[in-house]
Amino acid sequence: MRASLLRSARLLATFGLSERTLTADSVVIPLAYYLHSHGHDDAYIISSAHSKDRVAVRSWVFRSLLKRGVWGSGLDTLLNRICIVVRQSPPNDGFPAGDIEAAMAARGKSLQFGPEEIEELLDLQYSKARTFAVLALLYPGLNLSQDVHEDHIFPRSRFRRSALTRMGIPAEKIEDYLVRANGLPNLQLLAGTPNVEKSDAWPWEWLDGPHFPTAQTREEYATRNDLDLLPSEPVGFLDFYEGRRLRMRERLLSVLGESAASTDVLGE
Structure with missing residues (x-):
């Protein structure tokens, strides 16, 4: 799990996110759990085989950072629900962004943006x-x-x-x-x-x-x-x-x- 936390930090760094630009540290937890539970090693960060999956992760991360209130109140419940979705997702289907967002919306944390x-x-x-x-x-x-x-x-x-x-x-x-x-x-x-x-x-x-x-x-x-x-x-x-x-x-x-x-x- 420690290796997955470090790996998720390196993945976020490829998105340009650091201690200065990452506005919610909690986003690291679902990423680390995804990498850990799906058995991804360091190759995930650079391998072309995972490039499409990284795009899905990147989109979800940035939208969750831009949406106000996502990583605020009710954080423990939200993280627990996201981890359940990740754990239940098929190991070969990639990052379950759609299912995660549905679970987030059910907790009042929709990633849809109004005008x-x-x-x-x-x-x-x-x-x-x-x-x-x-x-x-x-x-x-x-x-x-x-x-x-x-x-x-x-x-x-x-x-x-x-x-x-x-x-x-x-x-x-x-x-x-x-x-x-x-x-x-x-x-x-x-x-x-x-x-x-x-x-x-x-x-x-x-x-x-x-x-x-x-x-x-x-x-x-x-x-x-x-x-x-x-x-x-x-x-x-x-x-x-x-x-x-x-x-x-x-x-x-x-x-x-x-x-x-x-x-x-x-x-x-």
């Missing part, structure tokens, strides 16, 4: 408890086992009142820039070294820099991370922010379940 919850996630700010999990869920292409940082796409250091005025930003728009600088649509995950290299460069300067050796890699990265909306000057920031927020909303509706996607959020 208000989607909007709340979109309003998350830089370095808040669930911000990393949202970005990791929306943009899974990065190797999260590396040292990963939350990066401001438009550098926060550039958004000072005096600097914005010199750029020609209208006075009535400056507060909008300042308020949105730390907002989720202005954030991305970057490995430590690229983040240091990016520093306070404008995003279009960084995309044209040496970090992307070819036009194809640059375009693929921009498309994968919804940066194809980037303007070529600071005055386009607000339009970029709102456009990427809409893209993020579409992605959240897709990955968090049909119950959210089927609802007309805020009447749009």
Whole structure:
């Protein structure tokens, strides 16, 4: 069991979850019990034979971390029920995410997200408890086992009142820039070294820099991370922010379940 607990911690690390980004330690227990009861060894973490199963585990973990109140009250009862489901699941059927979620919902811990919850996630700010999990869920292409940082796409250091005025930003728009600088649509995950290299460069300067050796890699990265909306000057920031927020909303509706996607959020 000790080995399975350590193994589950290493598995979470491949998802980018550490003592800093894992907002609920209790999620380790069901994972450790699953690995232990189904006889998975260290190969589970890296083997291509288990890649589909790891995707199911990852989805369940992140959604449980994003949903408020899951790992709060009634924790002992919830963990006991999840472990019963895991123990009763066929050993060759993989991680029983559907059965676990049904058992959780029966205990008032549904992982379905309503429209208000989607909007709340979109309003998350830089370095808040669930911000990393949202970005990791929306943009899974990065190797999260590396040292990963939350990066401001438009550098926060550039958004000072005096600097914005010199750029020609209208006075009535400056507060909008300042308020949105730390907002989720202005954030991305970057490995430590690229983040240091990016520093306070404008995003279009960084995309044209040496970090992307070819036009194809640059375009693929921009498309994968919804940066194809980037303007070529600071005055386009607000339009970029709102456009990427809409893209993020579409992605959240897709990955968090049909119950959210089927609802007309805020009447749009």
